[in-house]
Amino acid sequence: MAAEHVSLLPVLLIFLPLIGALLSFVFRRRAAGLGIATAVAVFVIAIALAFSLTRPQRYPVGGWGAPLGIDLVVDGLSLIMLLMSATVGLGVSLYAGGYFHARPQLARAFWPLWLGLWTALNGLFLAADIFNLYVTLELLGLSAVALAALGGSAAALGGAMRYLLVSLLGSLLYLLGVALLYHAFGSVDIALLGERASAQPVTLAALVLMTVGLILKTALFPFHFWLPPAHASASSPVSALLSALVVKASFYILLRLWLEIFEPLNPGRGVTELLGLLGALAVLWGSLQALRQTRLKLLIAYSTVAQLGYLFLGFPLAAAVGPAAWQAVIYLALSHALAKAALFMAAGNIVLFGGHDRIADLDRVVQRLPLSLAAFAIAGISLMGLPPSGGFIGKWLLLEAAIEAGQWWWVVIILIGGMLAAAYLFKVIGFAFTRAPVSHEANAVPPVMEWTALVLAVGTVLLGLWVSPLLAWLATGNPFGVGP
Amino acid sequence: MSVAVLYAVTGLGLFSLGLYALIVRAHLLRKILALNIMGSGVFLVLTALARRAPDGPPDPVPHAMVITGIVVAVAATALALVLLRRVVETTGQPRLPDPDSE
Amino acid sequence: MTPRGAAPWLRFSVALLLVGMFAALAWVLLGLPPRSAGLQPQVAAQMAVSGVDHPVTAVLLNFRGYDTLLEMAVLLLACLGVWSLSPAVPPTDETPGAMLAALPRQLVPLMVLMAGYLLWRGATGPGGAFQAGAVLGAAGVLLLLTGWRLPVRWQGWRLRLLLIAGVGMFVLVALAVVPASGVLLGYPLPVAGTLILLIEALAGLSIGVTLMALFLGGEPGASR
């Protein structure tokens, strides 16, 4: 069978959370403890994988190998995504330990669902097989929807229902693309498809179906309509997971398919320009909508719509200048994950503290929840793209790519997006300093919830300082393919 | 043109009909039915084209994929139906709330 | 009560768009090579070392067993989602009518027998864990329809253990074979058939119970 030694670490990243989900379901009194233990273990294994991975690895499940069996692949791109989910996942787990402590009914549903979602995420980032990706997508979608509905309010249920319909529609469009590719080229393995696929109508049809399905799930403008209600009305740890991680998963699949199957076929400038244009519109529309919101969590959710837009600028820029644009995009995705998780956690603390999230009535939270406000402000710096932060590095790399490509219009979009982000974030911070006309109840916020928000926010600063090791990890196995 | 391909085209027809109803019909139960019919359409494309094997038995891999798909579909449908029930219980409406009305 | 549909202009443009999509995709399908064996030759070549004699079972439980494992997790998580969303089903003292009670008494043992047969048959012909589980689930639904409820002592952790038994056994086998064969889910050939039957038996049971639980809606007997 496999002659060379293959590390079991990637497999553990899928199976540990799955086992954790099963155990926390059966032993529900111990669910929180089991969940946090699993989260720590997954985090440690992801770090160990990062330090031990020197070249990309292919893992044939069952020993069959593609095309008959299913392979798992880990390279720099999957590694960065796994690290992202491990970091945010650990943070959210600790935060959820505090958040659900007083809500045992919700806790018993939260832990197995969240660990199931984590299984799906890690499985998705490691998959090398488009049908296996479909199964992980469904696992991800169903657990995300169940988590989004957990709050139980009319808004949460309606948001979750819409999310479910969109998610299933996206999966079916994707699956139809899988059917076409399989029957045209006799394999569902991404690498084999990359070798066999040629520029013909069936490939183009699959490209269109899968791209539409995946941008629906990634909430790219104009398919963003489902995201703000679902993300804003979920309970706060869930909002953090959905915005930081779940929407990145479908973008990751799109990027993989694009890099390994579709881009080498040169589908034409039209496709990349269109995706870039939608991304630019998402940046503008999402930011303007965020500015209009009167509720804190909706504002953060619209900011996600805007920030996801930047990721799609990678398509036209990579077509012009190559892998540098994708480096920038992945850096932005990573920074956004940490920053957005921190923002939703801080917002969750504010909601818990004051019992509402009306921005105008924040009533001097800065004095009363200084740590959460600090987390909000630091994460905000990264979202605006100011130094020293991961968001700054990402935008800087993206600007460089745009200038090198001589496409100044993307530069304008990136700068306007940054300014709008500053405007909507300062609006929140401003109200946090002022006294509201009516004062209100105040509930104690467990310290762990404040600290996890702050640590993740500080993480965005570290991303701004640790640039070269991260870019070196990302380059493992040359995922963005500069020539053969 | 073989029967297998015609069945696959029928599958596309089911997919398109389902998608039309998913967009146009407002009642959530109708939308859930529409998604199920779309799913059946995709399964039909997968299975029908598996029978293009020259004289041999059909390709079993798509059959396995479709069985997986059927189980996933019933899981999704069960979750959707419970959500539908809860939406009706909380809002009194069997349709999606208007996203703009806060 | 019946919700209004979309506006006529919207209906018309959607219909137009979808007719276009259908035509384009149909044209694509007609352009595919009329003959293609897909992966059938590869499956046939490896059947001897798969541990079973039926190709679809070999693909589901061996060649692409990892998909099936994750798919059972999907079913389990859907059940979890359903439980988290709906109120618990209280223990009932409802007694089914004589006619309704008689029907399942005849049918249920027959269906359980059929499930067992399908499971065993899966190794050599059409059948297997999913079909067996579905028949078991249908028997359960029939019982539920006549007012039968799970005995109280089987609620709680015992029921949850039944629900996870399928995925749990799959995970256990997947990891347990690693020292022997060096890869995840790489069954050593002499025991491949036995391991597959073991996984299928528990998977069928779990699927049956999960489908029953999905039909019941809420978690039986859970305190709220």
Next chain:
Amino acid sequence: MAIATLLGWALDGLLMLVLLWLAWRVLACKGLFRAVVLFIAFGLVLSLVWVRLDAPDVALAEAAIGAGLTGALLLSTLARLDALDAKQDEDASS
């Protein structure tokens, strides 16, 4: 032989048309109960199609899960929705 082939073609053509017609009725007919019943019929016809396509495993899964259990789930949901409606009407009239 030729007659058998011809009959096969006719049966296939009929199944395709019935499938499309049932799908259209499920999505367009008046009344949810009727739609659900038609959907179950759709599942049963579909399992015949799987048999015609030499996919007996899929046919078994479809008949048991696709038509049977999905149908049962849909019917029980419909019953609960009707109960909810009735309750709301009472609330409104009181």
